Amino acid sequence: MASTSGISASTNFDIDSIVSSLMAVEQKPLTLLSQQKTSYQSKISAYATLQSSLSSFQTALANLSTSSKFNVQSATSGDSAVFTATSSGSATVSNYAIKVGQLAQSHKVATSNFSNTSAAVGTGTITIALGTYDEATNTFTANPDKAAKSVTISASNNSLAGIRDAINAGDMGVTATIVNDGQSGGGRLVLTSKESGEVNSIKVSIADADGDNTDSDGLSRLAYDPAAASGAGKNLVELQEARNAKLNIDGIDVESASNVVTGVLSGITLNLFKASPDTAVSLNVTKNVTAIKDSVTAFVNAFNAVNTTLRNLTKFDDSTTTAADRKNGALLGDATARSISSQIKMALTKSVGGTDNFSSLSQIGVAIQRDGSLALDSSKLEKAIETNLDDVAKLFAAVGSASDVETRFVTQGSKTQPGNYAINITQAATRGALTGSAAPDLNIVAGVNDTLAVKINGSSYNLTLAAGSYASVDELAQQLRTQLANAKSSAEVAVEGGMLKIISPEYGSGSTVEVTGGTAASSLFGSDPVSVEGLDVAGTINGAEATGKGQVLTSTAVGNPAEGLVVSVRGTATGDRGSISLSLGYAAQLNELVKGFVSDTGLLASRTDGLQDSIKRVTKQEEAIQVRLAAVEARYRAQFVALDVLMTQMQTTQSYLTQQLAAISANS
Structure with a gap:
């Protein structure tokens, strides 16, 4: 049987060599496809490199694309050991002389020494209130923003250590610790208010199981009423009085409950x-000129990195005339790369309106070079920032200004054009609210009518009101307000027509208030309280449709120059609400442009x-060609094997004939 490969022993016929030569021709389409795939993969890799560079550029753009990024200030203290300061960016640029008369401090009281911190002290109830003690009038006034809290002391936790743990677990506005004073091996219970200031002085009331709430025996050893007599309700020792911080700012005396002082100088902490x-x-x-310069420098550097990346990826190698030896960029001649490059350059070279002093980057020291890169003149930029910061901000950022004091520019979309856009309101945003149907019961009894369950904007709150007879509906409203604040709700409480009213902190159709249960529900709000859902703002921007959500109105009119403009409209007035003047600086425009290149649905993602x-x-x-080539190779081999067999047979016949002819010749 003839071999399907190798060199035939009989014919010296090299089948492998012949088939390999033929297959090399057959495989040319496969080679072209492999080259095409390599080209595609190179482009994908190049696009990834370009996307990374553009993403870094977008980060730099984000630091300049909104006007708030230019509200950068330095607040420097002449002595950081006395105080430091920070600015929100909205402070008045000025110089102040500050004297710190005293620091704020927390109130601290302690028991006498207990010889054994594990021994029983007594049982009953401990109630801790925070407030202000006036020594001149010897009165204690509770802090209206901090409700008194109670904890029950039973046989299971009536040791000094147990009482400490119960107070700390009760989140009562104080920290309880045991300090070993070295006497008798026991310790003293120390209570420290968590917050400093005179409004956070401590008062400890005791309901002692032995019936005497003020003596120096049992649980009442912990009683502390600063207005009472020592040993008769004032049984703790004051270790540190509650103090406010006292300052003098440019001759004006100021007090603060905290050593972190806010609201005294606008925008300054x-x-x-x-x-x-x-x-x-x-x-x-x-003004923090350095921070703004750093942002502009980062913008220049990031742009130059993009410019370099694009140049490298699209370059033509003219160092050789041999096409095979050229090291061209992976995106040479690529329409996508060319489009990105031209759009960025077009955005950088066109003039920007909306400023009084600048219309191009070159006017503040950012100039385009012959190779397409940017160069920064730091001194020219610094001078522009020092003298015309608002116009520098407009040159880079999206800046919207409203003519109506209760209307505010929020942001713009990728399709929003600079211009002046009228705002007209047909429905002002409202908040959800619940109003009682009857005057509330001012007598709150523990376990009878002291609990209330409410749902505000979908979140549930379970409240417990302090028991007592309230002097007025306003006083009861303050108690409800305090309990909502303690539950971390920002809802407001008002009195309307002698009835209680809870108002949602949010605006819009999702703003709701409802009473869902509790023993105080009917006592506070009557049998049929009225719940009203909030409304979204409604109106038009630039005379075209807009969609409201809460107090936010967004232009949704496709093709309108204001499309994508977002404004906030406060107040209750309807009709003409002035206009928004919008200017779009270089960073704002480039940010939207680059976002369209690098987003998940952007140009680069689509091309990739x-x-x-x-x-x-x-x-x-x-894969299809591989299958076909396997069949072609098999066919070639079969054909050449058959040829080899045929030639072998012919050689055998030739040999036979030769022998026969030789024999005939020899016998003739």
Whole structure:
């Protein structure tokens, strides 16, 4: 049987060599497909490199695309050991002289020594209230923002250590610790208010199981009424009085319950560390030119990185005339890369309106070079920031200004054009509310009518009101307000026509208030309280349709220049609400442009998906050709094997004939 490969022993016929030569020709389409796939993969890799560079550019753009990014200020203390300061960016640029008369401190009281912290102290109820003690009038006034809290002491937790743990677990506005004072090996229970300031002085009331709530025996050893007599309700020792921080700012005396002082100087937070009553320490609030320069520098550097990436990916190698030796960029001649490059350059070179002093980047020291890169003149930029910060912000950011004091620019969309857009309101946003149907019962009894379950904007709150006879509906409203605040709700409580009213903190159709249960439900709100759902703002922007959600109105009119503009409209007035003047700086426009390149549905993602599909198609073509080539090779081998067999037979016949002819010749 003839061999299907190798060199025939009889014919010296090299089947492998012949088939390999023929298959090399047959495989040329496969080679072309492989080259095509490699080209696609190179482009995908190049697009990934470009996307990474553009994403870094977008990060730099984000730091300049909104006007708030330019509200950068430095608040510098002349002595950081006395105080430090931070600015929100909205403070007035100025210089202040500040004296710190005293620091705020927390109230601290302690028991006498207990010889054994594990021994029983007594049982009953401990109630801790925080408030202000006035020594001149010897009165204690409860802090209206902090409800008194109680904890029950039973036989299971009536040791000094147990009482400490019960107070700490009860979140009562104080921290309880046991301090070993070295006497008799026991310790003293120390109570420290968690927050500093005179409004957070401690008062401890005891309901002692032995019937005497103020003596120095049993649980009443822990009683502390600052207005009572020592040993008769004032049984703890004051270790540290509650104090407010006291400051003098440019000759004006100021007090704060905390050493973190806010609201005194608009936009400034002071952190107090040490008293300096006789020495004024300076506070300088200035523009943080360096931070703004750093953001612009980062923008220039990130753009130059994109420019370099695009140049490298689209370059033509003219160092050689041999096409095979050229090291061209992977995206040479690529329409997508060319489009991205031209759109970015077009955005950078066109003038920007909306500013009084600048219309191009070159006017603030950012100039385009011959190679397409940007160069920064730091001194020119610094001068522009120092003299015209608002216009520098408009040159980069999206800046919207409203003519109506209760209308505010929020943001713009990718299709929003700069311009002046009228706002007209047909429905002002409202908040959901619940109003009682009858005047409330001012007598709240523990276990009878002291609990209330409410649902506000879908969140449930379970409240327990302090028992007592309230002097007025306003006083009861304050108690309800306090309990809502303690439950971490920002809902408001008002009195309307002698009835209680809970108002949602949010605006819009999702704003609701409802009473869902509790023993105080009918006592506070009557049998048929009225619940009203909030309404979304409604109106038009630039004379076209807009969609409201809460107090936010968004232009949704396709093709309108204001499409995508978002504004916030407060107040109750309807009709003409002025206009929004919008300017879009370079960073704002480029940010939207680059977002369209790098997003999950953007230009690069679409192009990459297309190439991936092409690779899949080529792979299928390769697989089909591989199958066909296997069949072709098998056919070639079969044909040449048959030829080899035939030639072998012919050689045998030739040999036979030769022998026969030779024999005939020899016999003739």
